[in-house]
């Protein structure tokens with residue numbers, strides 16, 4: 483009895499839950515995506531929004547979440563945000579949220595619309611979707627099934643991640659006859675698209691650095707330039723106040739106390755991580771936890787695990803173990 487009343491008390495103090503995802507795709511295309519955990523099936527995304535509301539949680543902007551953090555008593559809230567921003571943000575995600583009358587927060591990496599970031603993982607997916615075979619350096623990878631395409635994506639992208647260079651990607655593009663600039667165009671969001679999204683009801687635009695660097699790995703000057711510079715760029719290009727920031731990667735090793743203070747000092751109202759936890763009144767607004775929604779978890783039970791705090795609890799137990 484004591485334990486359950488303690489649990490109930492703890493739950494009643496947990497008033498918010500932030501969720502984050504990256505990309506969405508039409509349901510009919512979802513199963514064939516070589517990196518489908520990164521994409522939410524649009525039909526699932528709609529079910530998720532409806533489910534959260536049916537459970538009695540309000541879907542709110544980060545501005546409203548911040549108000550509820552400082553003035554408790556306005557009900558439980560969920561904020562849904564999306565990081566990086568690709569073409570599908572403008573073409574699929576925002577139209578869905580507009581139709582459902584649900585707010586969404588978009589964290590833009592400004593080098594994407596500025597056409598300074600090679601979108602090699604997105605390009606790799608397009609190549610793998612359409613090819614029957616590729617050669618990655620000396621290895622032949624057959625791509626006859628969705629499973630083979632997923633395995634090839636995981637294998638190649640992790641090798642590129644460790645090399646950190648675009649060289650192998652550019653070689654692969656040449657091998658399969660794809661123009662890397664055209665692949666970037668297929669995937670990137672443009673300033674024209676962002677201009678159309680700015681000012682739509684419920685659409686909140688925040689910053690996600692200039693070039694998607696891991697903030698904790700940067701010296702103070704570079705970290706400040708990424709954090710503050712992305713805000714300046716968005717405000718200058720879109721003419722709107724940019725009040726919210728999200729850390730790339732966002733785990734404990736990717737951002738810490740120095741970085742939370744920098745976000746505050748750069749003039750933002752909030753900073754978001756990807757650490758899993760529910761939000762209680764008085765939480766540090768510069769280190770807000772967010773639950774990453776995995777595209778392969780296509781059942782509301784997974785959303786329930788986030789809303790109940792179960793997934794955060796499981797993560798912290800696993801980390802301790």
Ligand SMILES: [Zn+2]
Nearest residue numbers: 565566730731
């Ligand atoms: Zn990101």
